[in-house]
Structures are given as structure tokens and as C-alpha cells.
Amino acid sequence: MQREQLKNVTRLVVKLGTGVLTDSRRQPDPAQMEQLVAQIAAQRKAGREVLLVTSGAVGAGMGALGYDRRPTELSELQACAAVGQSRLMAMYEQLFAAHGLVVAQVLLTHEDLEHHDRHLNARNTLVTLLRHGVVPIINENDAVSFAEIKFGDNDRLSALVTALLPADLLVILTTVDGLIENFGKADPRTIPVVEKIDAALERIARGTQSPTSVGGMTSKLQAAKIVMRSGIPMVIASGRKKHVLERILSGEPEGTLFVPAPTRLRGRKRWIAFFHHPRGTLYVDEGARTALRERGKSLLPPGIARCEGDFEAGDVVRICDLDGTEFARGIASFSAEQIRYRQLRGVEVVHRDNLVIL
Numbered sequence: 547m548q549r550e551q552l553k554n555v556t557r558l559v560v561k562l563g564t565g566v567l568t569d570s571r572r573q574p575d576p577a578q579m580e581q582l583v584a585q586i587a588a589q590r591k592a593g594r595e596v597l598l599v600t601s602g603a604v605g606a607g608m609g610a611l612g613y614d615r616r617p618t619e620l621s622e623l624q625a626c627a628a629v630g631q632s633r634l635m636a637m638y639e640q641l642f643a644a645h646g647l648v649v650a651q652v653l654l655t656h657e658d659l660e661h662h663d664r665h666l667n668a669r670n671t672l673v674t675l676l677r678h679g680v681v682p683i684i685n686e687n688d689a690v691s692f693a694e695i696k697f698g699d700n701d702r703l704s705a706l707v708t709a710l711l712p713a714d715l716l717v718i719l720t721t722v723d724g725l726i727e728n729f730g731k732a733d734p735r736t737i738p739v740v741e742k743i744d745a746a747l748e749r750i751a752r753g754t755q756s757p758t759s760v761g762g763m764t765s766k767l768q769a770a771k772i773v774m775r776s777g778i779p780m781v782i783a784s785g786r787k788k789h790v791l792e793r794i795l796s797g798e799p800e801g802t803l804f805v806p807a808p809t810r811l812r813g814r815k816r817w818i819a820f821f822h823h824p825r826g827t828l829y830v831d832e833g834a835r836t837a838l839r840e841r842g843k844s845l846l847p848p849g850i851a852r853c854e855g856d857f858e859a860g861d862v863v864r865i866c867d868l869d870g871t872e873f874a875r876g877i878a879s880f881s882a883e884q885i886r887y888r889q890l891r892g893v894e895v896v897h898r899d900n901l902v903i904l
Contacts, residue, residue: 548739548805549797552779555714557595557676558795560586561704565721566785567602572616574606574634578786580641582719585791586681587645594795595676597713599684599704600638606630627688638683648680653687659706659821669710705769709776709816716773717794718766719785724802725751725763741805743767743774770804772820775904777810779803811902819875819902822862826855826882827872828895835867838874839903844894845876853885865896876901 562582569575590596604616604623607630617623635651642649652672658664675682686703701718708716722729724736727750740747751763766782773780783790783801793800811819830838834849845865857863858881865874876896878885885895 548779549799549803551797552715552781552795552803553797555594555795557597557711557713558589558715558717559597559599559704559708559711559713560791561599561700561716561718562601562785563700563718563720564601564605566719567600568605571614572605573609574602574637576637579637581788582785583638583641584645585789587642587647589791589795590647590679590681591645597672597676597682597684597707597711598638599700599707600634601685601700603627603630603634603685603688606633606637624689631685631688634685635683642681648678650675650680650682652682652684654684654703654707655687655690656823659710660823662817665710665817665821672707672711699765701765701769702772705772705780706820708773708778708780709811709820712776712778712810712813712816714778715795716769716778716780717791718769718780718782719790720766720782721784721786722763722782723784724782725766737802738799739803739805740770743771743804774804774806775811775819776816777806777808779806815902818862818877818900819904822875824855824864824875825857825861826853826878827864827866828853828878828885829866829868829870831868835873838865838901842898844898845896845901847885847888847890847893847895850885850895853882855882857882859884863896865901872904874901874903 564572567574567579586596586598604626607626608616610629611626613626617626639649654668658668672682684707686700704716704718725740727735727737748767751767770780781794781801781803783794790800828850829852830845830849831851834845837843838845851868857878859879861878862875863878864872865876866872877900879895879897880890884890
């Protein structure tokens with residue numbers, strides 16, 4: 547039944563990792579790119595809106611700058627990305643044009659999605675492109691942003707784009723068939739459905755790192771947490787298989803399906819929960835944790851046991867229990883200095899409207 551609902555998807559985000567786009571030298575594989583574009587074009591022609599989040603810019607620039615192997619210096623990586631991004635887009639433009647489709651390049655940094663006005667502007671731009679039948683091709687702005695190059699953050703970027711719109715489904719196509727138990731052993735097994743991401747599942751993911759992927763499976767689980775909590779399903783599957791998108795969207799058992807939360811977070815709550823680098827942390831006692839999680843209350847001064855960080859009123863903060871486990875995020879109504887002085891009485895440090903349980 548869970549997979550049956552994927553037949554109703556009308557807007558999807560497809561993320562293509564470096565490993566699935568490139569050859570053994572980590573440079574773009576034209577035949578592989580052609581079959582992936584053909585799959586995306588088929589979904590567009592079936593009436594679905596499709597956004598593509600792509601990696602591969604560094605690999606596309608390596609050959610042009612004479613690198614036989616991926617450089618390690620940040621400035622060299624960024625130079626490869628700057629040269630490679632235009633080459634990558636030229637390839638995509640040609641491949642999609644063969645199917646009568648127009649593409650648009652959208653380069654994003656985290657700040658574009660964190661700042662509220664820029665966040666809404668990015669969403670409006672993407673929605674307008676989709677309305678015109680265009681396929682947006684999205685990448686981290688690697689030439690100026692080191693986070694993606696250093697941390698392999700396009701999995702996270704694809705999850706944030708999915709939550710931004712919001713889309714109905716995120717599909718991450720990679721070099722493996724999904725989340726694999728006993729990876730590299732005699733009896734590997736693709737886990738078909740994940741309803742909750744816990745410590746045991748994260749241990750499995752750490753054993754499924756691909757040598758051709760910067761982020762590996764761990765970053766894909768982080769992406770899954772974002773879209774699942776937003777109320778959106780996600781599938782990890784093999785981009786080496788032909789017709790894999792068609793099978794997923796026909797409800798067939800392909801890859802690993804991550805089941806979403808039963809209710810979809812509203813847009814502003816998604817923005818608070820996922821689009822910020824929190825500026826500080828509030829540690830709360832058990833009574834406050836219960837009030838926030840189970841009774842839908844605001845966070846009041848008596849419940850705060852400790853305040854860390856240097857933040858101002860209006861900044862997003864993490865909210866953790868006394869063990870340090872983050873269970874919520876919210877917009878602080880007061881600065882860290884005001885909270886530490888413990889002179890606040892009869893006020894809401896984080897109002898319920900500005901708080902999200904993770």
C-alpha cells in the first residue's frame with residue numbers, strides 16, 4: 547500500500563550522485579547520462595514535474611584542467627567545479643533537447659535557503675520554471691561554497707529542495723540498490739522499507755559507504771530524516787538500472803522506500819526545522835521536554851537548565867534534553883545573554899508557533 551501511493555506523485559526531485567554519473571576516472575559518462583536523462587524525460591512527458599539535483603561538476607572540470615585524479619586542495623576543487631559546471635550543463639542541455647525539453651541552471655548556497663526572503667524567492671523561481679515545463683537542474687554553488695565539496699552535501703541539498711517546494715517524492719539514484727544490510731558480506735540484503743531511522747539503521751548505513759561517493763549512505767539517511775519529517779517519502783535506488791524511475795513510480799518494489807510522517811509540516815515550520823545552522827542550544831529538563839513534545843506548549847524560562855552559544859533574539863536554536871539529544875528547533879524570542887541572566891519571568895523563550903518537534 548505504501549508503494550501504491552507513489553503512483554500519485556505529480557512533482558518529484560531526482561538526485562544524481564557523482565558515482566552514478568561518472569566513469570572509473572570520475573569523469574562524466576555520456577552513455578550513462580543519456581539513459582538517466584531519458585528516464586527523467588519520460589516522467590516529464592508522463593505529466594510529472596521533475597527537478598534534477600546533480601553532482602559531477604568537479605569530475606567534469608578535472609579533465610579540462612589536466613587532473614588525472616581528484617585534487618585535495620579546496621581552491622583546486624573549486625576551480626574544477628567552476629570549469630566543470632558549465633560543461634556539465636552543456637551536456638544536460640544537449641541531452642534534454644533531444645527529448646524536446648528545456649533546462650535551467652539553478653546554483654544555490656545554504657544562505658539562499660536560510661534567509662527567509664531568498665528562501666521564498668528560490669521557491670517562486672523553481673515553481674515558475676516548472677509551470678513553464680522547464681526541468682530545473684540544481685547544484686550547490688561549488689565555486690564559492692566549500693560545504694558541498696568538503697562534506698558531500700548534495701544529498702542534503704536535494705532534501706532541502708524537496709522540502710522547499712514541497713515535492714511529493716525524493717528519489718536518490720546511486721551506485722547501489724538501496725540501503726543494504728551486510729554490505730560487502732556473503733549475504734547482502736536490500737532493506738525494502740524504512741519507517742523509522744534509529745541508531746541500528748545508522749550503523750547499517752555506515753557499512754554501506756561507496757568509494758565513488760563523497761557523502762555515502764550516512765548523508766542519505768540525513769536527507770531521509772528531513773523529507774520524512776516534512777511528510778514526504780524518499781526512495782534510494784540504483785541509477786545503473788534502466789527504467790528504475792518508471793518502476794518506482796509504478797509502485798513496484800524497487801530500492802529502499804523511506805515512509806513519511808503521517809502529516810506534512812507547514813512551510814514555515816519546515817523553514818525553521820531544516821534550513822538553518824542553529825546559533826545555539828537550549829538544554830531543557832524532563833518536565834519541559836514533556837510539555838513541548840506531548841502537550842504542545844511553548845518553552846518557558848523555568849524549564850531551561852542550560853544555555854549554550856551566542857545568539858540573538860530571532861535566531862534559530864537547537865532544543866535538547868539533559869542527555870544532549872536534540873528533539874526540537876525553534877526561534878528564540880530572547881538573546882543568549884538575556885536567557886543566561888535568568889531574569890526572564892512570565893515570558894515564552896520559544897513560542898509554540900516558532901517551534902518544531904523533530
